[in-house]
Amino acid sequence: MFANFLTPDYAIFSIAFVVMVGIGLIEAIGLGLGNFDFGTDLDSAVDVGDMELPDALGWLGLKQGLPILVWLTSLLGCFTIAGFAVQQVSTAVLGAPLHWGIAGGVALLAGGAMNAFTAGWLARILPEYESTIVDTEDLVMRRGMVLEGTARRGQPARAKVVDQHGQAHYVMIEPHNDGDIIGAGEGALLVRRVGALFFAQPETDSNFRPI
Structure with missing residues (x-):
């Protein structure tokens, strides 16, 4: 299983895993970078017309009140898990993993959906974080x-x-x-x-x- 990390078809997920671990270490040693709020006043900084950007942020789990680096760590973890699952299923059904680009696209959609639920769960178990994000x-x-x-x-x-x-x-x-x-x-x-x-x-x- 570990050898899969080194193959081209799994490389994108291996990189995501390494980045996730790196961000997790930054959070663990208390650099405080995770307290950067991803505010929803982005729609006043860019011209979005009639697009409801806050709704998109909610779908991604960004409006759960989590620090941005905690959210990003969660997303990378969900992307990695979804990616390995996609490649394992493909290997079992088709006899070989998908091309990394196809697998990455599928994993991004699946991982994004997973992260919307994961971010909500993390927000509930981290009550000590007081968000200053406003709609x-x-x-x-x-x-x-x-x-x-x-x-x-x-x-x-x-x-x-x-x-x-x-x-x-x-x-x-x-x-x-x-x-x-x-x-x-x-x-x-x-x-x-x-x-x-x-x-x-x-x-x-x-x-x-x-x-």
Whole structure:
């Protein structure tokens, strides 16, 4: 069985296993790199249009509240297990393992699905980790400040929003009402979101001052 690690058809899974062990050692010696949060404000950093990136992250298990390196270690482990299983089944049924590229593609899909469940299980048994990841939707009903430009309907401007953990998020906002204008340095209350775009009410609107 160990000899399979050295064959070309198993090489991609052997590499994944070695990388997994390396990351595991980094975590074990307490370098703290695993506490890097993979936040969902990625959709404000890149233009994703109408794509719901947070849903994709949830499917991958990235929204379970795990440190990114713990999640990556889990994914590599699932990929390795799935890959060896695929090659073993192929050998038993076809008499030979699949080409590493085909086996790798199948293992990536199977391993990704496995990792979604594994990440959830790990998140439950690691209660001492307090995640500061927030969903983009959690920024609704929080105050922001326009950093540059002037926000008008149809002309969004870049704004800074601080979440409940004190982390800054940079989003594009437009006024909620057609006639409102929010200039640079002015505050606004984010009242709804459509894709990566937020709609905000100027803080000067007396209806929202008590919130």
